[in-house]
Amino acid sequence: xxNIMIRRSAEGYVFYMPKRDIEDQITSMEFxxxxxxxxxxxxxxxxIYFIEPQSAPExxxxxxxxxxxxxxx
Amino acid sequence: xxxxxxxETQALIEEVLEVYPEKAKKDRAKHMMVNDKALxxxxxxxxxxxxxxxxxxxxxxxxxxxxKGVVWGPIKDMISxxxxxxxxxxxxxxxxxxxxxxxxxxxTFCEINFTSDFQEKDIVFGGDKKLTKLMEEIEVLFPLNKxxxxxxxxxxxxxxxxxxxxxxxxxxxxxxxVVPVRCEGFRGxxxxxxxxxxxxxxxxxxxxNRDGQAFEKTPYDxxxxxxxxxxxxxxxxxxxxxxxxxxxxxxxxxxxxxxEMENTPNVKLNLxxxxxxxxxxxxxxxxxxxIPWLEYNFFGPTKIAESLRAIASHFDDRIKEGxxxxxxxxxxxxxxxxxxxxxxxxxxxxxxxxxxxxPRHVVGAYEDLGMEVVGTGYEFAHNDDYDRTMKDMGxxxxxxxxxxxxxxxxxxxxxxxxxxxxxxxxxxxxxxxxVPFRQLHSWDYSGPYHxxxxxxxxxxxxxxxxxxxxxxxxxAPWLKDEATAEKKAA
Numbered sequence: 001x002x003n004i005m006i007r008r009s010a011e012g013y014v015f016y017m018p019k020r021d022i023e024d025q026i027t028s029m030e031f032x033x034x035x036x037x038x039x040x041x042x043x044x045x046x047x048i049y050f051i052e053p054q055s056a057p058e059x060x061x062x063x064x065x066x067x068x069x070x071x072x073x
Numbered sequence: 074x075x076x077x078x079x080x081e082t083q084a085l086i087e088e089v090l091e092v093y094p095e096k097a098k099k100d101r102a103k104h105m106m107v108n109d110k111a112l113x114x115x116x117x118x119x120x121x122x123x124x125x126x127x128x129x130x131x132x133x134x135x136x137x138x139x140x141k142g143v144v145w146g147p148i149k150d151m152i153s154x155x156x157x158x159x160x161x162x163x164x165x166x167x168x169x170x171x172x173x174x175x176x177x178x179x180x181t182f183c184e185i186n187f188t189s190d191f192q193e194k195d196i197v198f199g200g201d202k203k204l205t206k207l208m209e210e211i212e213v214l215f216p217l218n219k220x221x222x223x224x225x226x227x228x229x230x231x232x233x234x235x236x237x238x239x240x241x242x243x244x245x246x247x248x249x250x251v252v253p254v255r256c257e258g259f260r261g262x263x264x265x266x267x268x269x270x271x272x273x274x275x276x277x278x279x280x281x282n283r284d285g286q287a288f289e290k291t292p293y294d295x296x297x298x299x300x301x302x303x304x305x306x307x308x309x310x311x312x313x314x315x316x317x318x319x320x321x322x323x324x325x326x327x328x329x330x331x332x333e334m335e336n337t338p339n340v341k342l343n344l345x346x347x348x349x350x351x352x353x354x355x356x357x358x359x360x361x362x363x364i365p366w367l368e369y370n371f372f373g374p375t376k377i378a379e380s381l382r383a384i385a386s387h388f389d390d391r392i393k394e395g396x397x398x399x400x401x402x403x404x405x406x407x408x409x410x411x412x413x414x415x416x417x418x419x420x421x422x423x424x425x426x427x428x429x430x431x432p433r434h435v436v437g438a439y440e441d442l443g444m445e446v447v448g449t450g451y452e453f454a455h456n457d458d459y460d461r462t463m464k465d466m467g468x469x470x471x472x473x474x475x476x477x478x479x480x481x482x483x484x485x486x487x488x489x490x491x492x493x494x495x496x497x498x499x500x501x502x503x504x505x506x507x508v509p510f511r512q513l514h515s516w517d518y519s520g521p522y523h524x525x526x527x528x529x530x531x532x533x534x535x536x537x538x539x540x541x542x543x544x545x546x547x548x549a550p551w552l553k554d555e556a557t558a559e560k561k562a563a
Contacts, residue, residue, distance in 0.1 A: 021456045
């Protein structure tokens with residue numbers, strides 16, 4: 001589990017993990033509705049992380065705990 | 074014209090690393106790469122922000138240097154106490170030439186060394202009492218200070234002093250912010266962690282101090298982040314922003330004050346110059362206060378024009394017109410500078426090895442002068458910096474991370490650059506080798522180099538260094554003897 005920050009750019013969500021200095025585009029997010037948001041997120045660099053599904057944050061950027069499932073570190 | 078092809082550069086890296094033992098060679102090889110613009114992420118080709126190899130000469134600093142020297146030091150109306158033995162504070166004092174306006178010792182304190190001067194008894198019995206006494210003395214002697222920060226040196230962490238408790242107590246007593254900063258030098262692998270710790274302490278102790286207080290806002294408020302006013306850099310940047318119609322609320326932290334920092338949450342846009350040392354606080358402000366941030370680059374007219382337009386794009390037409398007006402106003406002067414110096418500098422090769430931002434930021438300024446950067450590297454960058462660097466650099470240029478003394482010497486010998494830009498620790502080595510050298514940390518006691526005014530000085534300085542006749546007169550005595558001996562024999 002690690003703290004990540006999700007922000008929005010022109011191309012969509014951006015993933016940032018301060019501890020590892022990973023900043024990358026999020027290519028897909030499992031749930032992306034106001035009621036249910038999160039789940040498995042896939043990064044452009046191949047990494048896959050998991051955010052506990054929750055209601056969508058009112059404002060981005062948003063800090064959240066995420067679990068690494070697969071891919072580059 | 075590329076100095077070397079991709080294969081040649083790769084061969085050079087291998088040749089230079091040849092002298093190391095097997096394990097060290099493997100480790101160091103990960104810190105070198107040949108640039109490939111096509112790559113998206115640097116992750117697979119270069120390793121950065123790792124512990125330096127024991128036994129090699131590294132140019133890195135420590136967390137204390139990153140916090141006290143870089144981020145906290147230049148805040149002019151706060152007193153930064155170097156808490157611990159006296160050397161760290163004394164040898165780091167005033168070295169970065171962070172200019173400021175004010176009367177030193179009365180209302181500004183950057184150039185004075187405040188230290189608790191730890192002795193054996195303080196290590197044995199703890200230094201909290203001494204710290205309390207020191208702060209009380211500060212209040213009597215320098216009543217105009219706006220706050221105090223306690224910058225821990227190594228022993229504080231080792232003996233476990235509770236500087237937080239002392240700070241809290243004293244903050245209540247003197248009714249000013251007192252910030253404990255846990256930036257002991259042994260933390261992290263370089264000064265980079267010091268920047269992070271300093272950012273976090275600003276976030277925790279300073280940033281929200283004025284939340285909810287009235288502040289007269291305008292739609293054109295911005296803050297300059299990560300400009301430390303070295304040789305007046307922040308001033309040269311600030312006038313351009315003001316000329317295009319923006320209001321600069323805060324300077325972080327060159328010539329900055331505590332009040333400016335506390336007012337920063339009210340701005341519309343954070344302008345970030347040194348990404349490495351202040352991205353943390355920018356990201357925090359984006360999350361907490363919804364303030365967007367933008368990286369900009371004020372080195373060389375091409376990049377300045379790009380940056381001014383990028384900044385203006387966040388505002389209305391008035392500012393956009395303002396940006397065009399500023400660019401138009403300075404273009405003739407800049408063309409004159411380029412016309413004067415480009416013929417003298419065209420085609421010269423430059424190698425850089427600086428801290429966390431300049432290895433990529435100054436590339437544009439050199440290119441404006443027709444010079445080519447053939448090698449670059451950072452002391453303490455992270456991978457996100459290399460991601461950005463790869464786009465700014467030419468293909469097949471050499472990139473090195475945390476380069477060692479031996480490696481840099483050998484690279485210079487092999488690539489024969491016409492100019493090297495690095496710091497004081499490298500300066501005299503290359504002077505003795507007879508290679509023109511400019512310090513790019515302190516601008517070699519010149520400056521400012523930011524902004525349009527700065528570029529004129531930059532171009533002049535590069536010309537003065539590079540075309541100085543003195544380099545031709547330098548020859549090591551033993552080499553000279555050989556030459557004359559040969560002549561005599563013949």
